[in-house]
Structures are given as structure tokens and as C-alpha cells.
Amino acid sequence: MKSFRSGGRQIEVLNGIEMRLFAGRLTMLRGRSGSGKTTLLNLLGGLDRPTAGEVLFAGRPLHRLSDKRLTVVRRREIGFIFQSFALLPLLTARENVELSLRMAGVPRSQWKDRVDRCIDLVGLTKRASHLPSELSGGEQQRVAIAKAIAHRPRLLLADEPTAELDSLMASRMIAAFREIAEEERIAICLTTHDSSLWGAADIVYRMADGRIVPEN
Numbered sequence: 139m140k141s142f143r144s145g146g147r148q149i150e151v152l153n154g155i156e157m158r159l160f161a162g163r164l165t166m167l168r169g170r171s172g173s174g175k176t177t178l179l180n181l182l183g184g185l186d187r188p189t190a191g192e193v194l195f196a197g198r199p200l201h202r203l204s205d206k207r208l209t210v211v212r213r214r215e216i217g218f219i220f221q222s223f224a225l226l227p228l229l230t231a232r233e234n235v236e237l238s239l240r241m242a243g244v245p246r247s248q249w250k251d252r253v254d255r256c257i258d259l260v261g262l263t264k265r266a267s268h269l270p271s272e273l274s275g276g277e278q279q280r281v282a283i284a285k286a287i288a289h290r291p292r293l294l295l296a297d298e299p300t301a302e303l304d305s306l307m308a309s310r311m312i313a314a315f316r317e318i319a320e321e322e323r324i325a326i327c328l329t330t331h332d333s334s335l336w337g338a339a340d341i342v343y344r345m346a347d348g349r350i351v352p353e354n
């Protein structure tokens with residue numbers, strides 16, 4: 139359960155959610171704007187804590203960790219892709235990817251191979267030394283994916299990662315997510331409004347008014 143206090147009132151945003159994410163699987167959250175998808179992603183990724191209930195991450199109660207421990211788990215074991223791609227403008231694609239290895243405390247000797255591999259997974263080998271401003275929206279999005287998976291997270295969370303892309307690019311991106319989930323054994327959970335993409339998921343949860351509801 140998650141509620142927020144707003145203007146003296148308690149607003150219940152999530153209630154009775156029970157869901158599991160699996161390594162190697164692509165899970166999608168769908169639902170109208172305001173149904174609680176982003177709030178749920180924030181709980182899954184330890185960016186926020188539930189008001190009641192549990193969030194277990196590889197068996198550990200994420201909601202009970204101190205802020206400091208939570209930050210370490212997020213940096214080492216979780217990857218995030220936000221709507222704005224959060225690339226650093228003065229770093230090349232490759233340097234942006236490298237940054238998440240640095241933040242996760244991965245030894246420097248492993249950086250090159252891992253960055254090469256991640257850039258290759260998203261098909262950007264030829265563009266790796268470009269700055270974000272020299273890349274198209276789709277390419278920047280692919281850098282963001284490479285950056286989010288570089289440190290080998292167990293879990294990758296993405297909020298509307300295809301929102302800015304045309305339909306061809308969006309379906310390519312989802313195919314890349316699928317491949318990455320399988321090859322890297324990552325549990326991926328993303329939100330999307332785009333009904334043409336739901337078929338590519340292993341599991342789709344539909345949300346309405348802060349609950350998971352059956353497909354109709």
C-alpha cells in the first residue's frame with residue numbers, strides 16, 4: 139500500500155498490489171495516466187517506500203533497508219531508465235555507459251569489455267564516441283539502455299521508455315529489451331501506454347486506481 143498526504147488529506151495511490159518479477163522475463167505495466175504505474179516502479183526500485191506491505195528484492199526486504207544501504211543496492215543491482223534519458227551531455231555515449239560502472243564500484247579493468255558489450259547489445263558500436271547531442275532520439279534511448287544495464291543489474295525498471303519514439307523504433311526497442319532480459323538474465327519491468335507493444339511482454343499487468351486488475 140502506498141498513500142501520500144496532500145493538503146491535509148491522505149490519498150491512497152496503491153492498494154493490494156501483489157506482483158512478482160522474474161529474471162530473464164519482460165514484464166509490462168499498463169494502465170491509464172494516474173493509475174499508479176510510476177509510483178509502483180518507484181517502490182520496486184527502492185526510490186520510495188510502501189506505506190504498508192513489503193517489497194522483496196532477491197529475498198531481501200528492500201523497504202526495511204536504511205537509506206544508505208538502499209542507495210548501494212540501487213547503484214549496484216538496479217538499472218533505471220527514465221523518460222528523459224538522463225545522459226550527461228558532455229560525455230560521449232561510451233563514457234556515459236562507463237559512468238554507471240564507476241558508480242557501481244566495478245573495477246576499472248573490467249570497464250572496456252563491459253562497455254563494448256553493452257554498446258554492441260544496443261547496436262551502437264559505430265556511434266559510441268558521439269555526444270548525446272549528436273545522436274537521434276532513438277540512439278540516445280539506446281545509450282540510456284546500455285547505461286542502465288552496464289553494471290549487470292538484477293532488475294531494470296523503465297518508465298515509458300518508448301514514449302518519444304516512432305512505432306518502428308519502439309518495437310525495435312522492445313525487441314532489444316527482450317533480448318537483454320534473456321541474455322543477461324535481468325528482470326525487466328517497464329510501463330507503456332502503447333497497446334501495440336503489449337504482445338511482446340512475457341507478463342502484462344493492467345493497473346486501474348492503484349490496483350492490479352484482470353485483463354478485459
Ligand SMILES: Nc1ncnc2c1ncn2[C@@H]1O[C@H](COP(=O)(O)OP(=O)(O)OP(=O)(O)O)[C@@H](O)[C@H]1O
Pocket residue numbers: 142143144149151169170171172173174175176177178
Ligand atoms: N508525491 C505524491 N504526492 C501526492 N500524490 C501523488 C504523489 N505521487 C503520485 N501521486 C498521485 O498518485 C497517482 C498515481 O500517480 P502515478 O504517477 O503513479 O501514475 P501513472 O500511472 O504513472 O501515470 P502516468 O501514466 O501519467 O505517468 C496520481 O493521482 C498522482 O497524482
